[in-house]
Amino acid sequence: MKTARSFAALSAALTGFRTVDLWGTGQVDVYLDELIATVGEDVVARLLAAGDEALVSSDPKKALGALLADDELGPVGRNVIVLWYSGAWRPLPGTWRNRYGASTLDVARVISPASYRSGLVWQAIGAHPKGANGPGFASWANPPTVPGAG
Amino acid sequence: MPDYDVVIVGAGPVGAILARVLGEVESPRPLRILVLESGPAVGRTWAEYQGNHEHYLGAEVKVPNTPWVSSTYAPSPDVLDIRKLVPGSLPDDNGYFVQYGPLPFGTDYVRAQGGTMLHWLGTTLRMVPNDFELKTRYGRGVDWPISYADLDRYYELAELELGVSADVGDQAYLGITFAKNYVYPMFGIPRSYLDEHVAKAVDGMKVKLDGKQYTLLLSPTPQGRNGMPNPAYDNGSGYRPRGAHGADHVGLRCEGNSSCIPICPVQAKYNPLKTWGRVAPHVEVRTQCVVSRVIYAPTGSKPVAALEYYAYSDGRPPPTKPDRVTASVYVLAGNSIENPKLLLASGGTPNKHVGKNLMDHPYVLSWALMPENIGAYRGPSSTSGIEILRDGNFRRDRAAFRMEVVNWGWDFVTDSPFSDVETAVDRGRFGSDLRSDIAGTVPRQFHLGFLYEQLPHPGNQVFVKNGYVDALGIPRPCIKYDVDDYVRKGMAASRELWNQLFAKLGATEHTRYYESDPGYVTYDGKPYSFIGAGHIVGTHRMSKTQGEGAVDSFQRSWEHENLYLAGCGSMPTVATSNPSLTMAALTFRTAEQILDDLGTR
DSSP states (O other): OHHHHHHHHHHHHHHTSOHHHHHHHTOHHHHHHHHHHHHOHHHHHHHHHHHHHHHHSSOHHHHHHHHHHSTTHHHHHHHHHHHHHHSEEOOOOHHHHHHHOOOTTOSOEEOOHHHHHTOHHHHHTTOOOTTSSOOOTTGGGSOOOOOOOO | OOSEEEEEEOOSHHHHHHHHHHHTOOSSOOOOEEEEOSSOOOOSSHHHHHHHHHHHHTOSSOOTTTTSOOBTTBOOOOGGGOOOOOTTSOOBOSSSSEEEEESOOOOOOOOSTTGGGGGOOOBOOOOOGGGGBHHHHHSOSOBOSSOHHHHHHHHHHHHHHTTOBOOHHHHOOTTOOOOTTOOOSBOOOOOOHHHHHHHHHHTTOEEEETTEEEEOOOEEOOBSBOOOBOTTHHHHTOOOOOOBTTBTTSOSSOOOOSOTTTOOTTOOBOOHHHHHTTSOTTSEEEOSEEEEEEEEOSSSSOOEEEEEEEEOOTTSOOOSSOEEEOEEEEEEOSOTTHHHHHHHHTOSOOOTTTTOSOBOOOEEEEEEEOSSOOOOSOSSSOSEEEOTTSSSGGGGTSOOEEEEEESSTTHHHHOTTHHHHHHHHHTTOOHHHHHHHHHHHGGGEEEEEEEEOOOOOTTSEEEOOTTOBOTTSOBOOEEEEOOOHHHHHHHHHHHHHHHHHHHHHTOEEOOOOOTTSTTEEEETTEEEEEEOOSOOBOTTOBOSSTTSOSBOTTSBBSSOTTEEEOSGGGOSOOOSSOTHHHHHHHHHHHHHHHHHHTTOO
8 A cells, every 4th residue: 555655646747737637537557567567676676765765855846857767767657647647558778678677567557448438638638538438419610728746 | 133222331430321221211112221230339328439438448549540449350450550651671460461662551440330421520511513623724634523402402311311510601711602591410529729820820811831921710610429409400391410329428528538549428419320320220230241252243234243252250260262242232331442443353344543543631730739728628620720721713723722720739749738747757757846747738739731632643542452451361451642742832821821810919939840750751952741541532533424433423344234342432522521431422322323223213
């Protein structure tokens, strides 16, 4: 639970959404499990520890920027953002795989239909996941609104 | 006595409409009808249909065929198979098609009950009257053996079957007329916010294309999807929208799921499963039965004697022996590639037009960023277009085209919005900065799609060749395809149009074509990349007299009195309208003729 809370907190800071938004998708535990299965417990532990530290530091934004620039944790952190926005895992860069190992799960894949539906990008642009959650007849004629960052 | 009165090959839209109409005959006795479908059933129940939708949502690569399973023994061509061809090399047999080039034929289809209209967009434009007289009016291509007036009544039947939402006043342009007091079953689908924004700039705007001035108008698109029923329909009887097959309380209005291609999750968009749901129960439909040969009679008044087909099960070894079936009337309703493939693989002396004059709408996209949020990624793919450039004297010289305004951002062209997220993240954006970056750009995306009319050329063709066979040993479609200067000159004119439009809208163009694109072509030093539109037409064209085509105006084979070749293959020219509505109209006309043949009308 502690791990999931750390993961949700780091994810919120990286995506610009509130933790309550992330919990609301039902994907926090799913993505954490996928992440551990893909890059291993040790990398995830280091990522979450670095995240916990960054979030309580005097300048969280700067600390998170440093985390994302880290050779080992940076590409993983960036993939976590993409995962949340799209519901899909994208392969880690070749340089990362050469240095830290290539997992069989490190392939382009949508985690599940539910994760696709939960992609944050659709909320970020004021739309709905393409192919799901249809907003209703004639809704497309209404002026667009983009919900602000939380 | 033959096994059946009618055997129909193919359970797509044409097979469905024929089966429904012919299945309604009761006197002197119901007709004995068999439908043989090469592919599987994919939507017999609502649950089965929903399975296709879930499969699509969970798929990493989302293309038109994604939701629809393909059978081992009846493969479907897929757009993922399309590659840039290497001139002078062996043909590319990477996918189901064997591509001889010089350009790849970039269109897919679905071999399953319901056919390719399972993933059509839903556009239901009528052809304009001059489209039927391209040769007479402009000295290009050929004329049709029928006129707009001959089809008007059948267009009405098609608009009822497909459940079209549109307003007559918006659709009466370029000589298109409607019967007195006619209204569509449902009012027009509301236009998108983007459409209204574009219309404000475009309506009445003067543009110059190949040196001539035109006044623009953005027209609402007629669509085979459920909207608000028009109480004036059918002289005041009104219209009740048809819901999903197997769940008729679902999909009574378009809900804006924004995935018309490849699957409407609620079946508010017409698909042939809805017609199949209304076919009389005595009509036999056998899926997973691939017709492999038309067997001709050596003599006599019934030139086609039987059909040979393989019944298979996926996951089992292939059948070793074909079955045979006989009928009074045979209808090939495969599609414009499967129909000629079957005839050419059957031996004998096929009509010389069979397989020739393959056409599609080469489809070019141009994309740009609006100065403000126009609500991208909402609504059906396209709800309006520029239709008034579909006809004019310029057709002596270059292809006419229609232009659709597309509501789905750059999804088609750059895999947006996911690629936008990845790009921003890889530039180091995260947190609220990332979110406002995305919110500030992606909703401003839009693109325009251009469909050009292609002329019939015998050299663009489907044929069969020894050595290229599928898992049942049936020949695969070999294709030669090119895009001539008539089309490319049309592309150049469309570029003039989009340049002027983007300028008027204050939009920043982001269009880029790459030499590595499979459909990369140039004209006058400028590049264009086209993709297929899925509008396969022309390969068994109808004609006024024998010798000029493969079928008469009722889609009956000139040489084989008891054989019909039905579908888009009968269309002598492709013109600029998405062909499904016209195909459906022709099908109703053919159904009447078959009833006459059988003495039951």
